[in-house]
Amino acid sequence: MxxxxxxxxxxxxxxxxxxxxxxxxxxxxxxxxxxxxxxxxxxxxxxxxxxxxxxxxxxxxxxxxxxxxxxxxxxxxxxxxxxxxxxxxxxxxxxxxxxxxIQSNKFEYTDLFSRLATEWVDKPNDANLLLGSPFGSDSTAETSDTESFESVQVGREEMYRQRREWDSFVFTERQTDTAAIEAYLSDLFIEPQQKKKVQKTPFDHLQTAFSKWNVTDDTCDSQDVEQAIKAVLRADLLSGRKRDELIALSNAGKGVLTEVADVINMELANLGDWSWKPSPTPTYMRKQINGKYRVYMNPEIHQALLLQYIGTRFAVSTKAIFKGFLRSKAWPKSAHSSMSSKDHARFAFYLRAHKTDFKDSVLHARREQFKDDFFLTQLPDKIEEGNRDYNAPGDSDDEDTDKKTPLEIKQTLLRLATTELMVQRKIYGSFTLCQTDFKWFGPSLPHSTIFTVLDFLGVEDSYIDFFKKFLSMSLVFPQDGPNAEPRTRLCGVPISQTLSDVFGEIILACLDFAVSKATKGRCQLYRFHDDVWFWGQKGDCELAWAAIKKFTGVVGLGLNEEKTGSVHISDKGPVRWGFLVLDPVKGRWIVDMANVDQHIAEMRLQFAQCRSVFSYVQAWNSYMGRFLGNNFAHPANCLGIEHLDMVFSTFKYIQKKLFEDDDNTTGCEDVTSYLKSVIEERFGTKDIANVFLYWPVELGGLELRNPFIPLMTARENSEENPHDLLEIAWERDEEAYDQWKQKFEKDRSKHFVDAPQGCDPEKFFSFEDYVRFREETSEALKLAYDDLLASPKIEGLENTRFVDYALNTLPLEFHASKHIKTKFSTMDVYWRWTVHLYAAEAMQRFGGLGLGEKEMLPVELVNLLRNERVRWQG
Missing domain, CATH: 1.20.120 (Four Helix Bundle (Hemerythrin (Met), subunit A))
Known part of the structure; x- marks a missing residue:
């Protein structure tokens, strides 16, 4: 290994x-x-x-x-x-x-780095031991594996509560009315007049495409296995030793991967005889950074790769098929107040335009963004993308694709909702924003619903039979002890499986279509997995909500009342995004401090179980460096500088509370002083250099993330008042109207020929008529809309001669660093800022930017440990 x-x-x-x-x-x-x-x-x-x-x-x-x-x-x-x-x-x-x-310092800190890496190996956290850390069996930790196991087992009642609820869904068969589902889908997809036509309808094409799907159209090869391995690792399906073995397999070479591909091809040829082997499959509860627990299977590696191979191909085909249906005439695509052919003719006459398609408009932007970012976003467009990890914590979004990552889509959703709120309030004087999600969506999906929908869409019976075997696996929880009884899954889909994503997205795509059809395209579901958002005018949102309720009842799902909220339409509850809640009066997002305080308590618990300095740094980076920043929202023009300063204050508050000791024994007020005190206590090293804490690992530092730097880089160019962007758009529309009017009146004699009905060739149409369809006609509004959705321009610190000198001293053996480069302009803005803060100390104490003896630093060991996601205490 x-x-x-x-x-x-x-x-x-x-x-x-x-x-x-x-x-x-x-x-x-x-x-x-x-x-x-x-x-x-x-x-x-x-x-x-x-x-x-x-x-x-x-x-x-x-x-x-x-x-x-x-x-x-x-x-x-x-x-x-x-x-x-x-x-x-x-x-x-x-x-x-x-x-x-200087040389003494380099020896001392190389040794300290090595001891910290060894501590991480020898003292894994309880959560890692429970999930089979590759280092667990040789641990020299103070407690045994059994004691660690028991310490995880006791005390966290929330884990037991969620486990009981999960069990109640998964091991109870939930029969739905399949005839009612078929009738609902028929009414939804098949128009009465379409039944009489000879020509194929868009739904006929959809059914035909699904019926022709076949996983054996291509042969699995070594490259396919390599892609499947990357996808399984990204999905975080396997942990501990199996993850370690999978990483080793990925580096085994083409010959070994080809043999694995041969096995997959043999299994595909006999898919009808496939079954879970070995059975039962071990299953574990893992605590997530947001406080929830999720249940992960831990299958054998070859099973995981086979299912990933099949799942990816089914996912890509499903998305392509539904995208074709989205582009068809069957899917309504109207605006909030769509222009008629008469309206188009009026605009063409008065503005002397032969064609008025208005592609440079908010309406067109909405359609394209929905298609590109939110329609079946959980499914990959290409085989190379592998899986789309909805559950990614946001600390490893490194997918090799031009497509937005799950984290970026979540941020886009908030920006869209905020921008639409501003735009529609400005145009219509009102706005309705609704959100909901499905209660325990994955575990509660009835198998009968899944198979009925697949059959209705035309999927072959042989594949449905295979999917039935896939979903009815036998599960056992090693945490329940050696006498734990295996139980068969009767409901729901397993997490971190691409096939599960496909089943969920196929069912919810029917909901997407139902809402669009019910509102004649005026409401689209901005949906990320089962997190559902929609907005617009009150009447349209009421129609959308009715469609959601009807769908939910038919397919046998339940809405999560705790996460169902709206502004303007009802009193269900507040609209939330991450740690933000929408103030309906001011129309701005504010931090939910009660939620923050709960997470501070959880953070203190999680940090307390970190047995090594490196595990503490990893937990800090996940929590403070990424999770909190992501859930306070990334800087955006629509949020403005007021929001940014609110986040600054909240980070300051969190750090103060986090290190606030009841008996005030630590004397630490921030993470820098705390880690210095821990290192001094455990290893005897005094006067720890700040640069050692914040410098990248490959240069001999701990790579502790500073959450304030990303905010600072955006603050300089943040909007003081985002509403001013809309005011400018309105002024530009007035200017444009005046210019068109002057041009019309100057050439008045040319307008008497072929004037459309209702158009006065002697009088230019009114300003009210000109701006009546702003969302479809105003280029100025489109510019403002784009600006509001965008991020403020990142502004780093200015380069200096000293920084250039410091970077030039970077030894050749450190030139491969991902973060610190010899040229200031080629570095990420975060690291440019970090260099400005700590380069002087590095030069003084270490004679340069390398903090240790390169060949003696166990960088690859640390990187291997960092590659596995943080395992949270349960």
Missing amino acids: ASRVLRDVTKYKRSQLADRHQAFEARKAELLSQTEKSDDPIQTLLDGLKKLGLKSTTAATANGGYSLSNTSQMLIQSTFDASIPSALPSAWQADLERLLT
């Missing part, structure tokens, strides 16, 4: 480092002693430094390294040249002695 090899390598590196460090400190002490006794201390230092190999700080002389040769030459000159001040040689001596201190 890669992890064990890296651990052994780290142990060897530590022993070598200890020998080198000890030898250096002995020679250093001897040299300083000789220098103190020497009649020529500077020359003694020069000779000793050359023997130690310390010819420069961290880089070649041309790139800022310290030149011993220069000092030697100037020293000779000083013996003859009285113009050289007597104090200057003392400064030279101090510089030479500083080279020794």
Whole structure:
């Protein structure tokens, strides 16, 4: 296993480092002693430094390294040249002695980094032990695996409550009225007049496409296996040893992957005989960063890859089929107040335009964004995308695709809702915003509903039979002890399986269509998995809500009352997004501090169970560096600077409360002072450099994330008042109207020919008529709409000569760093800011930006451990 090899390598590196460090400190002490006794201390230092190999700080002389040769030459000159001040040689001596201190610092911090990495391996958190950490069996932690297991088992009543509720859904068969579902779908998809037509309807094409889908149209090869491995790792399906084995398999080479592909092809050829092997499948509860628990299967690797291969192909085909239906005439696409052909003719006449398709409009932008970002967004467009991890915590959105990540889509949803609120209130004077989701959607999906919908859409019976076997797996919870009884799943779909995503999206695509049809296209569901948002004018939202309620009753799902809220339409409850709640009076999002306080308590609990400094850093980065920032919303023009400053204040409040001790024993008020105190207590290292905490791992730092920097980079260009963007659009519409009117009146004589009915060739139409369909006709509104949806321009700190000098001293062995580059302009703005904050300390204490001895740093071991998601205490 890669992890064990890296651990052994780290142990060897530590022993070598200890020998080198000890030898250096002995020679250093001897040299300083000789220098103190020497009649020529500077020359003694020069000779000793050359023997130690310390010819420069961290880089070649041309790139800022310290030149011993220069000092030697100037020293000779000083013996003859009285113009050289007597104090200057003392400064030279101090510089030479500083080279020794720098080298000592590099040895010390390389050793500290290695000890911290070893601590992470030897003392895994309880949550990692429970899920089978690859290092768990050799743990030297203070408690045994059994004790750790028991400590997780007791105390968290919420886990037991959610487990009982999950069990009540999954192990209870929920029969739905299949005849009623078929009748509902027929009424939805098949228009009465269509039954009489010979020509195929859009739904006929949809059914035909589903009936022709076949997973064996292509042959699985090594590249397909490689893509499946990436998808399974991204989905976080496997943990501990199985994840470790899967990573090793991904690096095994084409020959091994081809053999795995051969096995998959054999299974595909006999799919009718497929079954879960071995059975039952072990199943675990994992606590998520948001406080919820989710139940993950832990299947054998070859089963996981086979199901991923099938699921990805079914997902891509499903999305392409439904997108074709979306583009068809069957799917209504009207605006809030759509222009008639007569209206188009009026605009064409008065503005002298031959065609008025108004593609540069808010209406067109809405349609395109819905299609690109929110229609079946859980499903991939291409095989190469693999899966779309809806449950990703937002700390590893690194998908190789131009498509928006799940995190970006969630942020887009908030921006859209906020922008539409501003635009529609400005145009219509009112706005209704609604949100809901389905209660325990994945576990509660009735199997009879899934198979009825698949059959109605035309999926072959042989595949439906396979899907039935897939869903009716036997499960066992190792947490229940050695005598735990296996139980068969009778309802719902397993998490982190692409096939599960397809089943859910197919059913909810029917809901998307039902709402669009009920509202004649004036309401679309902006849906991310089962999180449902819709907005518009009150009457349309009422129709949409009625369609949702009808659908829910027919297919056997339940709405989550706790997450059902609206502004303007009813008193169901507030509209929430992340840690924000919408103030319906002010029309702006505010932080829900009660929710924040709950998470502070949870954060303290989670941080307390971190047994190593690196695990604490990883937990901090997930919570403070990403999760909280994501759920307060990323900076956006529609939110403005007021929102940004509110988030600043909240982060400050969280950090103060997080380290506020009941008996005030820690004396720490922030994460920097806290980690310094922990490291000093455990490892005896005092006066820890700040740069060591915040510097990237590959340069010998802990890579602690600073949540304030991303906010600071956006603050300079944030909108003071986002509503001003709409005011400017309104003024531009007035200016444009005046220009069109002047042009019309100037050429009045040309307008008498072919004037459409209702158009006065002698009088330009009114401003009210001109702006009556702003969402379809106003380019100025479209510009404002785009601006409101956009992020403020990121503004980093200005480059300086010192920063350029510091970057130039980066040694060659560190040039592969992902974060710190030799050129300021090529770095991410976060790291540019970080360099400005900590480069001076790095230069002073380490002689450059590399904090340790590169070949001695166990960077790959740390990276391997960081690749697995944080496991939260349950």
